[in-house]
Amino acid sequence: MYSRILNYLLPITSLRKRLRFSESNLSKQADISRSTLRHIEAHEANIRLESIASVAHALNLELDLVASPSECKSELSTVGVSFHVIQDGPSSWKIHFFNLVDQFRQTLNPKLVLLPPPEALAFNLRALLASIVWTLCDEARIDAPHWAQKRYFLEIPWFVSETDSLKASALIESPICFRHNNIFVLSNFLERA
Numbered sequence: 302m303y304s305r306i307l308n309y310l311l312p313i314t315s316l317r318k319r320l321r322f323s324e325s326n327l328s329k330q331a332d333i334s335r336s337t338l339r340h341i342e343a344h345e346a347n348i349r350l351e352s353i354a355s356v357a358h359a360l361n362l363e364l365d366l367v368a369s370p371s372e373c374k375s376e377l378s379t380v381g382v383s384f385h386v387i388q389d390g391p392s393s394w395k396i397h398f399f400n401l402v403d404q405f406r407q408t409l410n411p412k413l414v415l416l417p418p419p420e421a422l423a424f425n426l427r428a429l430l431a432s433i434v435w436t437l438c439d440e441a442r443i444d445a446p447h448w449a450q451k452r453y454f455l456e457i458p459w460f461v462s463e464t465d466s467l468k469a470s471a472l473i474e475s476p477i478c479f480r481h482n483n484i485f486v487l488s489n490f491l492e493r494a
Contacts, residue, residue: 312353329361349384379430386426394426398433402491404464408485409427414438417448419425428453429461429466445463455483455494462487 317327328338333352341348357363375381382397389397405413414434414439418427431449438445460468461484471485479486 312361312463313338313356316362317342320360320472322360327356327359330440331355356404377401377414378413379418379434380416382428383426385420387421391423391426394429398430399493402433402437403493405441408444409441411438411443411446414449415446424453425455425459425484428455429459430485432476432479432482433491435481436476453482457483459484461485461490 317324322330324335324338328335331338331352333355333433337348337352338356342354376385377400379401381399386394387398401413404410414437418430420427422430431451431453435445438449460471462471464470467487468485470485474488475485476488479490
């Protein structure tokens, strides 16, 4: 299992060389033996997760361990729905973002929300998607990915309903994950009819 994590998520040798760390320097920085570092770089299976975390920390990386189903509908991930919105236009976010909400609630697959949306997606929609993901993760009682907890604070408050008569209600009802980004929604925003 760990070798799979290393192969796909932590290319230690490439990072070490790009950052100009020698094997000796990185092992000292991570407080592990050079032999352990070699085993990690060789993607061997019997490596302690603490050793991997030490190396990640020394390389100034965050390490998240994700347990998830082996299959994931990537077109319904944060990246997938973002590209659909970019392709179909900004007003299509409701369809695509709520497809993600439905898929996540159905599968509770953290792979769907692991990666941030691309920067080509409008900033306000990235802020909204981050707020949605953070709320879904809170609902599922899992840690939200770091990108979703980042602050995407909008200069001008966004009342998603765009109905003046609902603004006061949105100010009161909006969950903290949305307020964090200066976005205001009603308490039933993520509910489906």
